[in-house]
Amino acid sequence: EAQVTQNPRYLITVTGKKLTVTCSQNMNHEYMSWYRQDPGLGLRQIYYSMNVEVTDKGDVPEGYKVSRKEKRNFPLILESPSPNQTSLYFCASSLDGRTSLDNEQFFGPGTRLTVL
Amino acid sequence: QKEVEQDPGPLSVPEGAIVSLNCTYSNSAFQYFMWYRQYSRKGPELLMYTYSSGNKEDGRFTAQVDKSSKYISLFIRDSQPSDSATYLCAMSGGAQKLVFGQGTRLTINP
Numbered sequence: 001e002a003q004v005t006q007n008p009r010y011l012i013t014v015t016g017k018k019l020t021v022t023c024s025q026n027m028n029h030e031y032m033s034w035y036r037q038d039p040g041l042g043l044r045q046i047y048y049s050m051n052v053e054v055t056d057k058g059d060v061p062e063g064y065k066v067s068r069k070e071k072r073n074f075p076l077i078l079e080s081p082s083p084n085q086t087s088l089y090f091c092a093s094s095l096d097g098r099t100s101l102d103n104e105q106f107f108g109p110g111t112r113l114t115v116l
Numbered sequence: 117q118k119e120v121e122q123d124p125g126p127l128s129v130p131e132g133a134i135v136s137l138n139c140t141y142s143n144s145a146f147q148y149f150m151w152y153r154q155y156s157r158k159g160p161e162l163l164m165y166t167y168s169s170g171n172k173e174d175g176r177f178t179a180q181v182d183k184s185s186k187y188i189s190l191f192i193r194d195s196q197p198s199d200s201a202t203y204l205c206a207m208s209g210g211a212q213k214l215v216f217g218q219g220t221r222l223t224i225n226p
Contacts, residue, residue, distance in 0.1 A: 004159075031212050040124065042204065042216040043160070058213070090159055099148045099208045101167055107152075107159030 002027045004108035006091050014080060014112045021076045021111050023091030030096045032074040033058070033105070034066065036087040043090065049074055054086045081115040088112050119143050122205055122217025131226050135192040139205035139217045142186065146207040146215075149181050151190045154202045154219070163203075164190065195224045 004025045013019055025032065033048040035058075045058030049068040063085055065077040074093075078085060091108040122139045129135055137151075148167055152160035164179040166172045172179045178191040188207075192199055205217040 023200070040218055040219040041207075042120075043214075044121070044216075045213060048213070085203045092159075094212055097212045099210050099212055101148075101165055103212075104150075104165060105212065105214065107161065110157070111160050 002106070004027040004091055004093055004106050006057050008111060009109065010112050012116065014116050015082055016080050019078050019081060019113075021078075021089060021091075021113070023074045023076065023108060024072050025074075025091075025093040025106070026072065026107070027093060027095075028071065028095035028108075030071070031094045031105075032065070032068065033092045034074070034076050035090045035092065036060065037090060037110075038087050045057075046076070046089075078113075081113075083115050086113060086115050117142060118218075119215050120136055120205065120207060123220055124218045125220040126223065128223045130197060130226060131195060131197060131224055133195050133224075135195050135199070135222060135224075137190040137192075137203050137205075137220050137222070139207075140186055141188075141207055141215075143207070143209070143215070144183075144186070147208040147210060148208040149179070149188050150206040150208075150214070151160050151179055152204040152206060152216075154204060156201075174217045193220075197224045197226050200224050 015086045034046040037042040047066040049055045094105045151164040151167040152215045154160040169183045180189045
């Protein structure tokens with residue numbers, strides 16, 4: 001089954017304790033992206049990757065890191081989490097970086113992160 | 117001012133009603149317009165995808181884009197309880213960077 005998977009689905013942690021949220025896709029997609037979803041703000045892009053070893057900042061990159069060493073994986077790293085990073089996080093992937101009617105973004109199931 | 121504005125609702129209607137969901141935007145470079153549906157505790161899934169102005173119909177769903185007014189709409193006919201979800205509009209200027217509205221929470225009451 002074609003899908004985007006994220007782990008963990010739920011995480012409660014404390015301020016300053018490094019964490020990684022994994023994202024994996026099995027569709028051989030070149031483009032991958034991370035979003036955070038907050039009430040009243042919708043989804044906002046954190047980082048994106050056009051291909052292996054190619055990453056760039058989205059609209060809200062502060063406090064986050066990413067890496068893209070393999071095509072299928074795109075982990076999100078919070079080196080020193082703070083309470084304002086409490087949010088619902090989504091990973092997404094698409095065939096490539098173009099926008100076209102046959103190139104939709106597929107989203108993972110989400111990771112709910114709470115930073116105390 | 118946000119690039120994309122969407123009334124967050126919540127919106128509650130009886131089963132069988134016609135539902136109208138709307139977004140306005142300010143960036144005239146947007147050319148691709150999408151509606152995503154998000155069920156509780158799930159990721160968004162693409163519902164409708166249109167390019168430039170005009171209408172697109174898919175079953176009970178119709179997406180309309182009016183670029184001159186910078187206004188897009190999603191109509192749901194014969195609404196069903198299974199349509200209860202959050203609906204997100206999203207837009208793009210040609211790359212995969214999507215700009216989302218805040219989402220409208222919709223409940224269809226049996």
